[in-house]
Structures are given as structure tokens and as C-alpha cells.
Amino acid sequence: MxxxxxxxxxxxxxxxxxxxxxxxxxxxxxxxxxxxxxxxxxxxxxxxxxxxxxxPETIAGPELRRSVLDIPLDHPRGAITPSLTRLLIEGWRRWTAGMATVTAAGLIGFVLGYGQLVEPPAASAGEQTGVEELASLLGDTTYDEAVDLENAE
Known part of the structure; x- marks a missing residue:
């Protein structure tokens, strides 16, 4: 200890x-x-x-309470002026935090945008017709009817 x-x-x-x-x-x-x-x-x-x-126990009177509460008013502390180094460090921290946010947002935007430009992988002929049939089934019917049709197959 x-x-x-x-x-x-x-x-x-x-x-x-x-x-x-x-x-x-x-x-x-x-x-x-x-x-x-x-x-x-x-x-x-x-x-x-x-x-x-x-x-002996004593109860504080109003004069004692007033004098204790007046201590900060009678003895004010001066404001601490930050040094140039501290100002530069704080400015650097704010700038780098903002740059990190902007970089992350730009990276996410790039990934999402690039994902839209890349073509999906080509499917085989059997897979292609299955996807088209399912799309036509879902486009023409309600969800419950499509589920019934899939379960019937």
C-alpha cells in the first residue's frame, strides 16, 4: 500500500x-x-x-456561514492564460479529430460508390433462370402467394 x-x-x-x-x-x-x-x-x-x-459542539451562526461563503469573493483566483504550446496542441487535436471524421466519411463514400460501379459476378445459366423466375414470381404476386408457390415446388 x-x-x-x-x-x-x-x-x-x-x-x-x-x-x-x-x-x-x-x-x-x-x-x-x-x-x-x-x-x-x-x-x-x-x-x-x-x-x-x-x-465542545457548536452550531454555526449566520456570521460564520456568511464568512465561509465570502471566501471565494474575498480571494478570487486569477484566470490561467494558456501557453502558446498548449494552444497549438489543442488546435492540432481539434484539426486531426476533424480530419479523421472527414477521412472516414470519404472512405465510406468511396466504398459505397465503388460498389455500385462493379458488376455482380456472372451466374451460370441455371442460376440465371432461377433468379429470373423468382423475380417474376415476386413481381406478380404478393409475398404470401410467393411463399405458397415456393413451398408447393
Whole structure:
């Protein structure tokens, strides 16, 4: 288990390993047994939770809520201006994505159009008459009648 994963466990579930998910708990126990830094972080989390548990509960008043909501207004972040390299990379990505779409559409159009120009393979004399008979049968009759005629043959 990495230090980042262990810190994530502490942040999400606290210092009590009983609240950690079982598979992660086993990995954390193994990591705690071998890594002194993780043991120090775990002990610091236990001390912090004990200190916070001893504080009296208070309900936030409207002044505290207003001051918390005003933090972004009091300390705005400046807009990040993209570098020339980033602008070129983004432009290249858009251009290549558009070119890929155009190329795919052109290729599909070529294949479909070329398929219309190629003559179908020639059939033997017996196959040709069978196809013509079937076409005449289907052209002169309804689908149900054609199926009845085929089944009768």
C-alpha cells in the first residue's frame, strides 16, 4: 500500500481500522507492520481525532456561514492564460479529430460508390433462370402467394 492510499484511508474512514473496508484493512495492516512513516501518520491521526472529540459542539451562526461563503469573493483566483504550446496542441487535436471524421466519411463514400460501379459476378445459366423466375414470381404476386408457390415446388 502506498503512502497516498493510506492517507486516503485515514481521510475517508478515520484512524479506527474497524471502519475501513476489509480488503483495504488487511493491506493497511501489512503496510503498518513494515513502514514506520505510516505508523507515525496513523498515530498523528489518532491524536487529532482524540483532540477533536474533546472539543465542545457548536452550531454555526449566520456570521460564520456568511464568512465561509465570502471566501471565494474575498480571494478570487486569477484566470490561467494558456501557453502558446498548449494552444497549438489543442488546435492540432481539434484539426486531426476533424480530419479523421472527414477521412472516414470519404472512405465510406468511396466504398459505397465503388460498389455500385462493379458488376455482380456472372451466374451460370441455371442460376440465371432461377433468379429470373423468382423475380417474376415476386413481381406478380404478393409475398404470401410467393411463399405458397415456393413451398408447393
Amino acid at each position: 502506498t503512502k497516498r492510499e493510506f492517507l486516503d484511508l485515514l481521510d475517508r474512514y478515520g484512524a479506527d481500522p474497524a471502519r475501513w473496508p476489509a480488503p483495504l484493512r488487511l493491506r493497511a495492516d501489512r503496510a503498518l507492520a513494515t513502514d514506520a512513516d505510516l505508523q507515525a501518520l496513523w498515530q498523528a491521526e489518532i491524536v487529532l481525532e482524540d483532540a477533536l472529540a474533546g472539543l
